[in-house]
């Protein structure tokens with residue numbers, strides 16, 4: 001649960017050690033166990049023997065078998081982090097969070113020092129922080145789990161329909177099964193882009209490359225095979241095992257599941273590994289802020305202690321006072337306020353069918369000033385239509401479509417929209433004829449640098465043909481001849497130029513174009529990249545890839561909110577510019593992959609400024625472009641749905657994907673759009689800025705009032721013969737103020753604040769605090785003077801009056817100034833706080849004002865205040881708000897909205 005939550009100051013070194021302990025023990029136990037690991041046993045067998053070992057026939061389970069196994073092994077899900085019993089969890093929070101421990105110790109010290117009330121209040125603060133955070137976090141993590149379950153998650157499995165009445169088993173067929181329904185013994189098809197759904201033994205592979213970096217840390221993909229691995233000693237090194245948590249980079253395979261759920265290798269390690277992402281600038285900012293407050297506290301508190309000790313000689317009182325001041329300065333509510341705000345944002349986004357996988361991503365969403373996007377399936381609809389199939393002269397040619405069909409149908413590696421479009425275009429009769437005429441022999445799978453794929457088929461006469469299709473430039477490079485009406489002719493420059501022009505014309509008309517090539521090839525057992533040479537270019541297929549209806553509006557809305565859109569695609573620049581024109585994205589400059597490759601990092605960073613289209617990029621170049629934008633100081637969102645987008649999704653500050661994306665992309669993304677419309681992007685963006693705005697309100701208010709209070713405390717301590725506020729009163733003041741801030745997440749944010757990207761700016765925050773803090777101090781001093789000279793606090797025995805007077809002024813001013821700080825406008829008139837925030841403020845003020853008259857008053861050392869004091873207080877508060885408003889407006893005028 002806690003991995004969704006910001007964990008900046010909540011984690012003590014003790015907790016880290018405790019978390020690492022069980023896995024350390026587990027490894028210890030493994031080392032002692034001599035029996036081979038069950039996975040190793042399976043790895044050492046031949047495929048057929050391995051299947052038999054698993055007690056299945058390797059054809060596919062029927063519903064009865066699947067249900068029985070499911071009952072035995074449970075669902076294929078990582079055991080949800082077992083919820084600790086309520087009291088244990090509460091105790092854990094009390095005793096492992098440094099601030100709570102500190103408060104507990106201070107409570108004991110206070111109690112021993114005869115300040116039972118102070119001790120009680122400190123305990124109340126611990127409980128508030130513990131219970132509120134517990135309920136908030138449990139609620140949030142439940143909601144997030146629920147949201148995550150909305151994102152579809154299936155694997156392709158061979159299963160048999162139920163056996164007929166005669167008990168005859170029906171042949172198995174490929175079906176999509178929800179991942180949590182998989183059981184040991186299931187036969188799984190793996191293709192490029194799939195997440196491996198469980199631990200499985202491969203029984204057939206075709207150029208299978210798997211990335212298992214989440215388990216081993218090794219970022220290079222490893223090739224895997226089906227053959228027995230007799231020397232296997234460690235499961236992760238076995239060449240014929242695949243593990244949950246890894247993914248297929250390229251190629252395809254068939255595997256039988258050995259272990260599911262918590263029994264998988266990943267399940268055993270879960271929690272201790274799993275690609276933790278780098279901290280974002282926001283996480284770092286909040287953490288830095290928290291530490292700033294703690295450092296401030298560490299410097300000021302000893303000073304306060306010494307000043308009071310020497311001035312009054314009552315060292316125990318001085319100590320308790322200093323302790324109370326330190327508690328007041330500690331940012332104990334910060335993590336919770338941040339979580340409440342982020343959770344609120346996630347819920348709001350869920351209403352718009354946007355699933356937030358990682359809470360912290362919400363505020364990054366509001367911070368991005370560039371959105372990079374893939375083209376097909378994100379900017380365009382996830383439906384591509386094959387529109388034309390032509391020879392090299394541009395004339396309609398049925399054979400071209402037929403060969404495209406053979407390639408798309410028989411390839412098993414990557415099934416993308418283009419292949420679906422090819423297959424859909426061929427009618428049932430032609431399909432049957434072609435499949436009868438040609439049998440598949442082998443394939444050379446697609447990859448994103450070659451940008452083509454080949455399938456080898458055999459015709460009835462036993463002749464072998466290699467049929468390739470792919471990006472035009474990459475295909476022309478491997479063609480030696482060209483098929484024209486009169487037969488195959490040598491591909492001279494003129495021929496190729498002609499062919500290029502045909503493809504280009506179709507590109508200009510807005511079609512995506514794929515070239516087709518083939519040749520007869522000698523019969524062999526297996527084929528490789530080396531066979532993709534000397535092809536005959538037979539023609540092109542052209543696809544219509546219409547943009548999403550919402551794309552143009554969405555891009556305009558993003559631009560209106562200060563976010564530039566750039567397209568990063570593997571497709572060529574002509575089609576891409578065409579799509580850009582259709583969605584209203586102005587392209588001043590474009591770069592293609594080879595140009596990007598030739599540029600140095602600095603050069604690329606500068607080039608990104610006025611380039612809107614990056615075409616013919618391979619996956620690594622997409623990442624390079626994002627890094628170049630980072631280097632140029634931009635906050636980058638990346639939206640994509642393909643295998644080739646995974647690394648870029650991870651490199652960006654926010655990765656956005658769609659529900660129809662491949663597993664890898666969904667896994668790498670922080671945010672998933674369930675809806676087809678891109679307009680939700682704008683709404684998500686605004687929600688992110690709102691969340692950030694509210695968190696920043698809390699930070700600005702708390703930091704400036706704390707800073708101001710320090711001035712007041714120091715000054716008052718030096719001049720007064722008694723403590724300016726009793727320790728217990730400071731603590732109570734702090735508790736009430738914290739309570740009033742819990743509703744800040746419900747507040748609205750002014751439209752002008754939402755208009756442009758918002759990023760963490762420590763300097764602006766510091767400036768704000770340095771200006772507003774002293775303003776509050778000024779009015780504290782006015783209150784001191786009033787109490788001292790007008791209400792006679794200078795007479796002996798009137799310390800209680802002074803302390804009560806300041807308590808009330810301090811609480812009311814802090815609670816009221818929220819309304820000034822929360823907006824850049826004139827408070828109440830031009831911008832109003834949410835009802836909840838106003839109401840909490842009013843309630844807290846009433847409690848504060850009534851306390852001195854209540855039966856509890858003596859317990860806290862309060863005395864009733866004279867009626868005229870309230871009159872003066874009203875004036876002071878009004879003047880304070882007015883001056884704060886003036887200073888704030890001046891700051892905005894000079895430095896802009898913070």
Ligand SMILES: Nc1ncnc2c1ncn2[C@@H]1O[C@H](COP(=O)(O)OP(=O)(O)OP(=O)(O)O)[C@@H](O)[C@H]1O
Pocket residue numbers: 374375376377416418419446451452453469470471472513514568569570571572642644
């Ligand atoms: N199924 C396929 N068969 C043959 N070639 C393909 C296939 N899919 C893609 N290609 C080629 O590889 C190139 C890059 O692939 P793809 O278009 O998926 O990259 P991308 O960056 O995801 O582009 P997009 O932005 O359009 O989604 C394509 O332009 C096309 O020429």
Ligand SMILES: [Mg+2]
Pocket residue numbers: 374375376377641642
């Ligand atoms: Mg794509």
